[in-house]
Amino acid sequence: xxxxxxxxxxxxxxxxxxxxxxxxxxxxxxxxxxxxxxxxxxxxxxxxxxxxxxxxxxxxxxxxxxxxxxxxxxxxxxxxxx
Amino acid sequence: xxxxxxxxxxxxxxxxxxxxxxxxxxxxxxxxxxxxxxxxxxxxxxxxxxxxxxxxxxxxxxxxxxxxxxxxxxxxxxxxxxxxxxxxxxxxxxxxxxxxxxxxxxxxxxxxxxxxxxxxxxxxxxxxxxxxxxxxxxxxxxxxxxxxxxxxxxxxxxxxxxxxxxxxxxxxxxxxxxxxxxxxxxxxxxxxxxxxxxxxxxxxxxxxxxxxxxxxxxxxxxxxxxxxxxxxxxxxxxxxxxxxxxxxxxxxxxxxxxxxxxxxxxxxxxxxxxxxxxxxxxxxxxxxxxxxxxxxxxxxxxxxxxxxxxxxxxxxxxxxxxxxxxxxxxxxxxxxxxxxxxxxxxxxxxxxxxxxxxxxxxxxxxxxxxxxxxxxxxxxxxxxxxxxxxx
Numbered sequence: 069x070x071x072x073x074x075x076x077x078x079x080x081x082x083x084x085x086x087x088x089x090x091x092x093x094x095x096x097x098x099x100x101x102x103x104x105x106x107x108x109x110x111x112x113x114x115x116x117x118x119x120x121x122x123x124x125x126x127x128x129x130x131x132x133x134x135x136x137x138x139x140x141x142x143x144x145x146x147x148x149x150x
Numbered sequence: 151x152x153x154x155x156x157x158x159x160x161x162x163x164x165x166x167x168x169x170x171x172x173x174x175x176x177x178x179x180x181x182x183x184x185x186x187x188x189x190x191x192x193x194x195x196x197x198x199x200x201x202x203x204x205x206x207x208x209x210x211x212x213x214x215x216x217x218x219x220x221x222x223x224x225x226x227x228x229x230x231x232x233x234x235x236x237x238x239x240x241x242x243x244x245x246x247x248x249x250x251x252x253x254x255x256x257x258x259x260x261x262x263x264x265x266x267x268x269x270x271x272x273x274x275x276x277x278x279x280x281x282x283x284x285x286x287x288x289x290x291x292x293x294x295x296x297x298x299x300x301x302x303x304x305x306x307x308x309x310x311x312x313x314x315x316x317x318x319x320x321x322x323x324x325x326x327x328x329x330x331x332x333x334x335x336x337x338x339x340x341x342x343x344x345x346x347x348x349x350x351x352x353x354x355x356x357x358x359x360x361x362x363x364x365x366x367x368x369x370x371x372x373x374x375x376x377x378x379x380x381x382x383x384x385x386x387x388x389x390x391x392x393x394x395x396x397x398x399x400x401x402x403x404x405x406x407x408x409x410x411x412x413x414x415x416x417x418x419x420x421x422x423x424x425x426x427x428x429x430x431x432x433x434x435x436x437x438x439x440x441x442x443x444x445x446x447x448x449x450x451x452x453x454x455x456x457x458x459x460x461x462x463x464x465x466x467x468x469x470x471x472x473x474x475x476x477x478x479x480x481x482x483x484x485x486x487x488x489x490x491x492x493x494x495x496x497x498x499x500x501x502x503x504x505x506x507x508x509x510x511x512x513x514x515x516x517x518x519x520x521x522x523x524x525x526x527x528x529x530x531x532x533x534x535x536x537x538x539x540x541x
Contacts, residue, residue: 069309070248071369072347073356 084111088130090145096120098142105134105143156328158321159184161289162228162254162314164328165296167192168336169252172223175203175214180266181318182230182256189226208233212240212251219249220357222348224300228254230318234272235260238279244311245280245373247357250303250343251311253281254296257418257469258318259505267506268318270418270470274479280373282312282380283447285417289326292316294397295444297336301387304343307379315446317419317469319506331395339394377448384445401450402443406432407457410439412521413495415458415484416467417443420502420509424467427514438518446480451487458488461495462525465517469503477534496524502537513537 099120106114106121113128114121123134135143156164163185166174174193176186193202203218205211208229219225229237234255244251255273259265273283282302286292292314299312316322331339347355361369381401392398405425407413414424421442428438441457443450458464466485468478475482481499488494500517503509517537524530 069346069372070246070357071359071361071365073359074347076354076356078356 083126084129085126088125088128088148090130090132091125091148092123092128092130092132092134092143093146094121094123095142095144098140100140100142102139104137104139108133108137152330152332153327154330155325156289156293157184157323157325158286158289158292158316159254159256159323160188161293161328162296162316163188163192164330165293166226166252166254167198168331168333169226169297169300169340170198170224170337171200171226173201173203173215173218173225174227175205175211175218175225176227177205177208177211177229177233179208179230179233181258181268181322182228182233182254184322185228185254185256208236209240212237212244215251216240216244216247216249219244219251220247220349222343222345224304224343225249225251226253227251228256230256231258231260231266231272234276238276241276241279241281241311243358246369248309248373248376249311250300250309252296252299252303253311253313254292255313255315256318256322257315265505266318268320269504269506270315270468271504273313273315274470274472277447277479280310280377281447282308282310282377282445283315284312284444285315285446286321286444287419287421287442288321289324289328290397291444292321293328293330294391294395294399297331297340298387298391298399300340302380302384305379305383305387306344306346308376308383309346310373310376310380315418320419329395329397335394339391380448381445381450399444401445401453402441402457404439404441404457405429406437406439407441407461409437410461411437411525412463412465412518413439413441413458413461414465414467414514414518414521415441415443415454415480417446417480418469420467420469420514423509423511424514427511427518431515431518436518436522438522449483449487451483454484454487455491458484458495459491459493462528463521464495464497465500465521466497467500467502471501471504496528496530498524498530498532499534500537501534507538509538
């Protein structure tokens, strides 16, 4: 009733990755782990690894900011296949 | 029995005081000002425990009311005209979040041209906002309905905001004797609000979250269901209020309707004048009646049908123009309710009183005589008449 969410922290269960039309793909060869994408990602969907970054596709909405900011052209946006 | 001389505004303030509201957030506007002005005096004099929030606009007033209501508080505000228009956005949020706020609305015309006098344009413009709407005829009804409104709003099957509408100046500023209940009787009738959900740091909940294509529709469907529950709850509340006060209310009041051939349907203060005219015509053997819905939203369609089905001609009075629509708002509701009947009365719409233009008994007599003509001939020559306009 009244659209009340009765448990705290439940936004984790709402996988906003569903909204994505384009998907970022990281080329691990080109990635220098500078973390500019990690800084710019508005959804905190860039996951730091030891030598490169991964994307958390559960929450990445596909905005493309990471690809735009990447100085090494290591992130490409490809159309989602659904 | 205690009878106090009070204007409609004072009666509403007195009822809100006895209803022990926890929070009032309001902004003054003519002709509502006296409600919140009087209430602020109760606060200043220590007569109430209410928290009074002074705000910079009506948008903020209703926003503050929504927040307060979500904490489980009993909340009251009041406004009018442009103030109500400024609240419009928040009205949908109050009903969507199921906040049982009670608001006194001193009905007044909307600009332009600028006008401060009474008509129903303000609330009719918000009729789809999900608020329960009650229209009263005089200060006594304003008092009684304000108290009953809290019970209806806070019922677990309803949980919706209620507006108690009183005609600007005609009711808000006219002093009449108002039979008021003892404080104790009101306290017993209105127990403390028991919210289903509330903002509570010990049990965190989220209110007003994002809700897209996946769930929005279902929540609106629930609101429709809550609106459908109103009539049953209202009848129960009115029965109990009658036990306490001796004054009986319901979805509407009917006068002379059992054998009426011609009838007037109208809301607010005009109903009193219409009843008086109908009484006069009935003493001359004319079969006329008056149907006054107290409850406008949800519209009591089945009950209105039952009251009107045997009538031959019905004049529906609208104190607001629904510009570009086939009829004014009340007439549209009456017509759409009646369409389910095989045999329907002939209906015509009377637009009257815009910007506070006075309506006299002779005006209503003219309309009732016209309705009697239609009852006899079956011919409606003018589907919408503008009563008392110069053209």
